[in-house]
Amino acid sequence: MDFIPSAVTPELAVARVDKATAKNGPLILGEVTQKGSAFDPLRILGQRLSLSMLSLHDPEWSRLSHAYGLASDTPRLLTELAGSTAPHTDYESEPWFSLWSSLCHQGDVFTASYAAVPHIVEIACKTEGVIDFSFFQLPASIEVARLNGKGPAIPEELEEPYQRAISGLTECVSLHRDDPWDEATALSALAALAVAKGHAHVAEAILNLDGDLIAKLRSLDFD
Numbered sequence: 443m444d445f446i447p448s449a450v451t452p453e454l455a456v457a458r459v460d461k462a463t464a465k466n467g468p469l470i471l472g473e474v475t476q477k478g479s480a481f482d483p484l485r486i487l488g489q490r491l492s493l494s495m496l497s498l499h500d501p502e503w504s505r506l507s508h509a510y511g512l513a514s515d516t517p518r519l520l521t522e523l524a525g526s527t528a529p530h531t532d533y534e535s536e537p538w539f540s541l542w543s544s545l546c547h548q549g550d551v552f553t554a555s556y557a558a559v560p561h562i563v564e565i566a567c568k569t570e571g572v573i574d575f576s577f578f579q580l581p582a583s584i585e586v587a588r589l590n591g592k593g594p595a596i597p598e599e600l601e602e603p604y605q606r607a608i609s610g611l612t613e614c615v616s617l618h619r620d621d622p623w624d625e626a627t628a629l630s631a632l633a634a635l636a637v638a639k640g641h642a643h644v645a646e647a648i649l650n651l652d653g654d655l656i657a658k659l660r661s662l663d664f665d
Contacts, residue, residue: 495560495603502599506554509547513554516544520561527569527577529624538576546583551593555584556600560607567614572621579630579649581611585637586646611638 496502498517506513522537530538541562545555559581566577585608587593596604611634623631629648636645651659658664 494606495564496557496600498561503554503557506552506557508544508552508554509550510544513544513552513557515540516554516558519544520558520565523562524565527565527573529572529574529627530576538574538580542576542580546580546587549587549590549592551584551587553594553597553600555593556588556596556604559584560603563607563610563614567610567617573618575624575627575630577630578611578615578627578634581608582630582633582637582645583649586633586642586649589642590646609638611635 498520503517504512504514506516508516519537519541523541526537533539541558545551545558562577562581566573584593588596615631615634618631621627629651633645633648636642636648
């Protein structure tokens, strides 16, 4: 695959990567130039999402919904998330607590959930170092819920960026493959890979794993 010269526009770079991906398969991270070059996979994936996702300044957010009503507060939460990417200390840590409770509430998802997923994936891809497991787990959980009929249809204008973000989870996980992962991150990354490859039932099973169930699986104890 030819490297993209730095003189090309971001839009043209994304178009060339998409065309090459369609012809040759997914981007292979080991076959690119160093980070910061015109053909940096992190930069290309982030740009690919940025070109199509709903801007955080778009008034459309106030017409989308989440668990507690209109989603006018979701852009603020996503902005906070961009500055708080490290693993959180407890389940009430913000902004993750509010993002989870509003976007994937007791297994239900909403139109704002679909608009938020590309931003969550983009932030994860642009972050260097260890990230919170929810960057993988929340998009995977939203997709599982959607496919289980636990949310509305994706609005037409959100369909492309949402699907790009879900499929882009494979590259996102790969970008963080050298980070130290605890068990929660490992399980969440596996679930993200499963939904990205169209295996939501596998992702759902992974998301339901806990220490007790893993122990039973290891000992084949199903009594």
